[in-house]
Amino acid sequence: MRPLTEEETRVMFEKIAKYIGENLQLLVDRPDGTYCFRLHKDRVYYVSEKILKLAANISGDKLVSLGTCFGKFTKTHKFRLHITALDYLAPYAKYKVWIKPGAEQSFLYGNHVLKSGLGRITENTSQYQGVVVYSMADVPLSPLNLPRHIKEGEKLLLHHQEAN
Amino acid sequence: MEGQSVEELLAKAERDEAEKLQRITVQKELELEFDLGNLLASDRNPPTGLRHAGPTQEAELRALARDNTQLLINQLWQLPTERVEEALVARLPEPSTRLPREKPVPRPRPLTRWQQFARLKGIRPKKKTNLVWDEVSGQWRRRWGYQRARDDTKEWLIEVPGNADPMEDQFAKRIQAKKERVAKNELNRLRNLARAHKMQLPSAAGMHPTGHQSKEELGRAMQVAKVSTASVGRFQERLPKEKAPRGSGKKRKFQPLFGDFAAERKSQLEMLRVMNSKKPQLDITRATNKQMREEDQEEAAKRRKMSQKGKRKGARQGPGGKRKGGPPSQGGKRKGGLGGKMNSGPPGLSGKRKGGQHQGGKRRK
Numbered sequence: 001m002r003p004l005t006e007e008e009t010r011v012m013f014e015k016i017a018k019y020i021g022e023n024l025q026l027l028v029d030r031p032d033g034t035y036c037f038r039l040h041k042d043r044v045y046y047v048s049e050k051i052l053k054l055a056a057n058i059s060g061d062k063l064v065s066l067g068t069c070f071g072k073f074t075k076t077h078k079f080r081l082h083i084t085a086l087d088y089l090a091p092y093a094k095y096k097v098w099i100k101p102g103a104e105q106s107f108l109y110g111n112h113v114l115k116s117g118l119g120r121i122t123e124n125t126s127q128y129q130g131v132v133v134y135s136m137a138d139v140p141l142s143p144l145n146l147p148r149h150i151k152e153g154e155k156l157l158l159h160h161q162e163a164n
Numbered sequence: 165m166e167g168q169s170v171e172e173l174l175a176k177a178e179r180d181e182a183e184k185l186q187r188i189t190v191q192k193e194l195e196l197e198f199d200l201g202n203l204l205a206s207d208r209n210p211p212t213g214l215r216h217a218g219p220t221q222e223a224e225l226r227a228l229a230r231d232n233t234q235l236l237i238n239q240l241w242q243l244p245t246e247r248v249e250e251a252l253v254a255r256l257p258e259p260s261t262r263l264p265r266e267k268p269v270p271r272p273r274p275l276t277r278w279q280q281f282a283r284l285k286g287i288r289p290k291k292k293t294n295l296v297w298d299e300v301s302g303q304w305r306r307r308w309g310y311q312r313a314r315d316d317t318k319e320w321l322i323e324v325p326g327n328a329d330p331m332e333d334q335f336a337k338r339i340q341a342k343k344e345r346v347a348k349n350e351l352n353r354l355r356n357l358a359r360a361h362k363m364q365l366p367s368a369a370g371m372h373p374t375g376h377q378s379k380e381e382l383g384r385a386m387q388v389a390k391v392s393t394a395s396v397g398r399f400q401e402r403l404p405k406e407k408a409p410r411g412s413g414k415k416r417k418f419q420p421l422f423g424d425f426a427a428e429r430k431s432q433l434e435m436l437r438v439m440n441s442k443k444p445q446l447d448i449t450r451a452t453n454k455q456m457r458e459e460d461q462e463e464a465a466k467r468r469k470m471s472q473k474g475k476r477k478g479a480r481q482g483p484g485g486k487r488k489g490g491p492p493s494q495g496g497k498r499k500g501g502l503g504g505k506m507n508s509g510p511p512g513l514s515g516k517r518k519g520g521q522h523q524g525g526k527r528r529k
Contacts, residue, residue, distance in 0.1 A: 002418045003428065010435060022440050028432045034425045049425060056421060 001040040001060060008073065012037070012044060015079045016070070016089070018130035019143050023092035040065075043072040044079070046088065081143060086132075090140035093132035095125045097144070104135045107142075188238070190231045198239050201259030205236040276356040317342055 004012065017024050027035070027046070034049040040063060047055070047067025055066040068088065071081040099107060103117025119136055125146060133141045197206040211228070243254040275283065282288075295304040298313040305313040322334040358365045370377075371385045387409065391397040402408070419428075 001421060003421065003423065005418065006431075006435075009432060010439075013432075013436060013439060017436075017439065022436070025433055025436050028436065029429055034429075036425060036428060038421070053422070 001038055001055070001063065001066075004037055004039050004044065008039065008077070008079075009037070011073075011077065012071070012079045015081055016085075018145075019081075019089050019094070019132060020092040021094045023094070026092060027088060037070070038066070039073070042074075044070045046070050046085075083142060086140050086143065089143055090132055090134075093140075093143075095122045095129050095131040096134055097121045097125075097131045097146075098134045098136055098138075099141075101136055104141070107133070188234065190235050192231075192235070196232065196235050198236065199260045200239060200243065201257050202261055202263075203236070203240075203256075204261060205232055205239075207232050273360045276359075277352065 013024060016027075020027075035046060036049065036052065038045050038047060038052065040060070043065075045065065045067045046069075051067055055063060068084055069082055070085040070088070071079055073079055098119035098121070099113055099117050100119045103113050107113050107117070122131075125131060127146065129146050130143060131146055132143050135141055192207075192209055194208050197208070198204070199206075207228075240254055243256065245252055245254050247253070292307065294307060296307050296313040297303075298305040305311060307313065317335075317338050319338075322338075324330060324332075324334060328334070355365060368388075370381050371388060373385075377385070390400050393400060
């Protein structure tokens, strides 16, 4: 377990900033405690200082996880965001997409969402923007990259696995 | 009224004088002891005013300090003075108090191997003369060192001994032997030093070929042998099918796990700020390099133009081209300074240019 290097932090921040923009500083600098990012076996964990101190007592090969896993670094040092980060991304998301109940189930099982399945979408969402997908009951489902500019009456394909 | 005010003024002046005198002269029961070399004044008067058991008497302490300092300064003013580069300087006498040691007493060093041996055998150092008579050169020469008396490497004629190979180079042999002796001496010196500092020398413990070494030991010996060259193994060639050794790069250093959380947070916020600023940050080294390259290219182009024109028109225009309109001064790591070239162009030489403003849009970034 170790802190992230400059390079790794930058790659990770760039990825996360696609979804939450400058609200990222609220994750870094929290009023209710010191939270930090730590790397353990190529996975990045967002953990409070208290838990970190406890986790330091466990040997590396026996430690499975700590705090919240935000994602992992691949062998070629690219950062892949995981679904477990959703709890922290959703409240700070800048652009949101709501999908209708009918399409929701299909989306969760990995299918594409057509344009007709979209309920609401925040204004000024640009092409290839990173958004967080919500269900109509305001339950965050997944972070996602929009594939194309939204135009009226066009079939739009949003794939669940296109998140990263 | 005026008379009164004048009198008042005079009285005030007199009082000021008296006060000043009183300030400069200080009455003490016992004289202070001065060590002007160390700027030291020792006051042996019993501190009656400070004997109250209670909170510290700030005002009294301060008054005491002021008085003693005044006396010290009075003494300093009586020293002989001289002038050093527009400053009047007092020459301090030699310090008379002996200051205690700054560092602890050096501990005795362990004896070298020779010293141990000599002590054991009871060998005393024999007193020898420094110079020895050298027959060959007919002078007194050193016993050892530069241009010593009997230097066998410097002989110009060596007889080949009876049992030696006639093709052998005796001179080279002597020089080689000398080098080996020097190397051995150096090794022993380093060993003695390591023993004195209780450090470990890299030992050749498992490296001698025994014929019964395991694969790992042989591998280790091979690695050590590879690195034991003057360039630390940098230019050693590998065998045709030999693979590069794994893990021979530099070991990376990471921040500690519980480093300074505040510092970590600060650096992350700074990185975020830079990322969010949406402006390409000015990389100063790249900017200056680009600038310098452009300037060099322009100068080269100008020189080429000048040489062409000069051949044709006989050098009519002087160097009209060193006009550099001011680039933004933040990129200024250039030797010789950008400022020197800024306004140096002759103003009205060629009609095209106006007032030092540089044409061409390439350089602006």
